[in-house]
Amino acid sequence: MRVLAIADSDSYLKWAACLLGDLPAGCESELVVVRTPIAPSAEQIAAAVGDMPAPPVLTARAVRRAAERSDPDAILVACTGPVVDVLVSGVLDGLRPRPVFVTGLPGISVPATDKAWLYRSGCDLFVVHSEREVAEFAAVAARLGGGGAVGLARLPFLRPAQERGGGDRVVFATQAKVPRAREERERVLRALAELAAARPDLDVVVKLRALEDERQTHRERHHYQRLWRELGEPGRLRFEAGSMREHLAHAAGFVTVSSTAALEAIAQDVPLLVLSDFGVNAEMINLVFEGSGLLGTLDDLARGDFREAEPRWTAANYFHPAGRDDWAGLLAGLVNSRPRVPARSLLDGPEHAAARRRARLRVEVPPNMLRAGRRAKRRVRRYLKALT
Template sequence: MRVLAVADSDSYLKWAACLLDDLPPGCVTDLVVVRTPIAPSPEQIAAAVGGRATPPVLSARALRRMAERERPDVILVACTGPVVDVLVAEVLHGLRPRPVFATGLPGISVPATEKAWEFRSGCDLFVVHSEREVAEFSAIAARLGGGGAVGLARLPFLRPQRAGARDARGAGRDRVVFATQAKVPKEREQRERVLLSLAELAARRPDLDVVVKMRALEDEQQTHRERHHYQRLWRELGEPGRLSFAAGSMAEQLEQAAGFVTVSSTAALEAIAQDVPLLVLSDFGVNAEMINVVFEGSGVLGTLDELTQGDFRAASPAWCAANYFHPRERDDWAGLLTGLVAGPRTPARSLLDGPAHAAARRRARLRVEVPPTVLRAGYRAKRRVRRYLKALS
């Protein structure tokens, strides 16, 4: 089975690279990045793919030519929703023989959303990572129609710690890692409170190195736009304490971690897998908007005050079994994929076909066909025109 994986951002690239490694033996795989305004930098690409060969960054036309040349049995479309839709419906439409289109989400997807399903409804297999997610997306599929099978895969980067990385006495654990999330919290003041609490912890515990682990540096792109970047905020606060900032591999940070904290990040699951005690901050709410509702009942929700005390804790075993840490033998995505390749099958039906969605697809196609520098210049010009017209009115 030949599989071509296409990613458009850092988090999806990491997910795709790991998922390819979990394919059955004998599969031939290729990994590429499609050029968009959020395409990862060379440093982000290197961190995301680990030891794999560096994937090329291709335009939409070059991707189409590659697919025509390689004739993959499967195309794993590991991209943000609008890009998944336009690649499957237009850029890669009409390939002969038609490949199986697989897609998925790279992290926590609770609660399941109709929008996530609609954008990916043109794909034959939708991969999620807990039995709860399978149930929620299957219910959406039954209600809305479209799409294909919903498959279960344990999040591929939830690996047990490497043997000898840390002994039972916690040797080498001299770090507290704060994993940022681009989307939440939204407000500048909330992010400043997090930084100041981390600085207070660092002052109370001089034996610990407190690290703000970022998905991207200030000048790098990521899956979601980050309005108030933590590194810039810290500088504007006058750096009132002892914090360090790092990008790169989360796994390497966790190997040295005595504690982990986040507002909402899939990296919390990586910390659990590595037996790192943690906190998921609840000060700004526990709800779908904060992307942390899944942690209800986990035992790891806590406050900034508890963070300053270094009060990290282990997740509930019962919660882990129900959320993302199911036994490997429950995974069925690879079997479903193999069955789809063997066929026969009816191609998935996208819910976004038709004139009502044509304009949105045209905008998404611009993201994959126009060079990002040209596209950004166009966006800036459009904003200037809007401001000018508003001033005249």
């Protein structure tokens, strides 16, 4: 089986690289990055793919040519929702024979959302990572229609715990989307600084998803490193990017507001803390941690009070036995069942045509031109507003 994987951002690239690594023996795979405004930098690519060769960053047309050249049995579309829809419905439409289109979400996906399903409803297989997520997305699929099968795969970067020495590092894993408010992010930084002051034996590290000048999957309005400078650097913190796995290898504790990296910490037997000060709900992307035993406060962080996950919670969330995974079997069945009825996208139709055209600009127009166009549009709006 030949599989072509296409990623559009740092988190999806890491997910795609790991998922390809878990394909059955004998599969051939190729990985590329489609050029978009959030395409990862060279440093992010290296951190995401590890020992694999660095994938090329291609234009949409070059991605189409790569698909025509390799004639894959399946294409893993590891991208943000609008880009998945544009690639499947437009850029890669009309490939003959039609490959199986596989997609999914690279991390925690609780609660399941209609939007995630709608954008990916043109794909034949939708991969998620816990039995709870399978049940929730299967319910969405039954209600909305469209799409194909929902498959289960253990998050590919949740490897068994590696041998670790006595770590002295506390790792704070940032999340681009939450908390949103500047003041809330400043509170997190001050609690980390308080811990560093109280425990000089600890190396307190803010693990960044991206450096200030790098793009990432979601736009980060208040970058932690910039906030720290603007606060006058009131303490002893380090800011680093790079591989989360390498950071966890030296960790004595881990903290986040909401990050899939919390699951990596559990897998590596690193005590951790999920901050609840800003709410525990779908908006904070941390609802899944209810009942985990990991929720705590900034005061707990300042004291270095880290926890271990409840076994019943881990069994239901992301740490199911490997034998329950069925995504690879579903994929093989789809590849072998040609001719087949392809998935039906719920976004086909004239009412979605304008949105698709806008989304297609993200993969067909150079990012610098897109940004210049947005800036010009904002200036025109401000000018018109000043005239009224």
